[in-house]
Amino acid sequence: MGKVGFNMTMSLDGFIAGANDSAQNPLGDNGSHLFTWYSIGDTEYKMPGGDWKFNISAASAKQLDKALSSAGVLITGRRTFDIAGAWGGQHPVDLPIVVLTHNPPQEWVNKPNSPFTFVTDGIESAVEKAKAIAGDKDVELGTASTLQQALNAGLVDELHIDIAPVVLGKGVRLFDELGKLPLVLEQIASVEGQGVTHLSYRIVK
Numbered sequence: 001m002g003k004v005g006f007n008m009t010m011s012l013d014g015f016i017a018g019a020n021d022s023a024q025n026p027l028g029d030n031g032s033h034l035f036t037w038y039s040i041g042d043t044e045y046k047m048p049g050g051d052w053k054f055n056i057s058a059a060s061a062k063q064l065d066k067a068l069s070s071a072g073v074l075i076t077g078r079r080t081f082d083i084a085g086a087w088g089g090q091h092p093v094d095l096p097i098v099v100l101t102h103n104p105p106q107e108w109v110n111k112p113n114s115p116f117t118f119v120t121d122g123i124e125s126a127v128e129k130a131k132a133i134a135g136d137k138d139v140e141l142g143t144a145s146t147l148q149q150a151l152n153a154g155l156v157d158e159l160h161i162d163i164a165p166v167v168l169g170k171g172v173r174l175f176d177e178l179g180k181l182p183l184v185l186e187q188i189a190s191v192e193g194q195g196v197t198h199l200s201y202r203i204v205k
């Protein structure tokens with residue numbers, strides 16, 4: 001059985017997107033600074049899905065390789081799904097995607113070869129379905145709201161956070177709506193990339 005992890009880029013002051021995020025402004029006001037590290041390195045990195053290519057440091061490439069080789073499924077929320085335009089049907093990580101939503105989009109529900117599984121009955125159910133899809137591989141949570149719910153339900157094993165050197169001041173806060181505090185962590189890795197620091201923590205239960 002794999003682990004339940006989390007992987008996202010966060011500003012130094014705790015935001016995963018700026019204010020006013022939308023399909024036209026995907027990472028919100030000033031949020032593009034979060035992803036600068038994907039374009040300033042000297043190592044070309046081709047993502048498994050679609051035509052996505054990044055230029056990152058060798059250290060960050062190693063991190064991405066590690067994360068992608070252990071992940072078996074990604075859990076996301078409906079806002080990210082909509083803002084990203086369903087990634088045109090193929091997420092850059094090219095994994096099955098479990099989407100938490102109150103109203104599954106009918107155009108995707110029965111689409112042949114769709115990578116999306118829509119879950120309407122809560123985070124526990126989403127993680128259970130994701131584990132069944134992932135088999136021996138890891139389940140990765142990829143949004144703030146899904147992480148918060150999974151933390152509150154005690155379902156998360158590890159956090160992998162890419163710290164971007166920017167202070168956004170407002171936007172979508174990662175560590176919000178948490179019922180079980182303090183969240184005690186054990187640091188398991190710290191890797192310096194170019195324009196980013198990759199931090200990994202185990203959740204002490």
Ligand SMILES: NC(=O)c1ccc[n+]([C@@H]2O[C@H](COP(=O)([O-])OP(=O)(O)OC[C@H]3O[C@@H](n4cnc5c(N)ncnc54)[C@H](OP(=O)(O)O)[C@@H]3O)[C@@H](O)[C@H]2O)c1
Nearest residue numbers: 008009016017021026077078079080100101102143144145
């Ligand atoms: N920094 C990064 O690495 C990174 C990566 C990816 C995305 N992002 C950004 O993250 C932001 C979105 O994240 P977010 O956390 O605000 O939203 P999110 O998790 O993507 O979506 C939240 C929505 O998912 C649905 N949902 C969540 N939990 C549910 C539940 N238990 N039952 C039913 N439906 C549920 C609800 O939508 P409905 O009620 O409409 O169904 C809810 O409004 C965007 O700005 C995106 O661009 C950042």
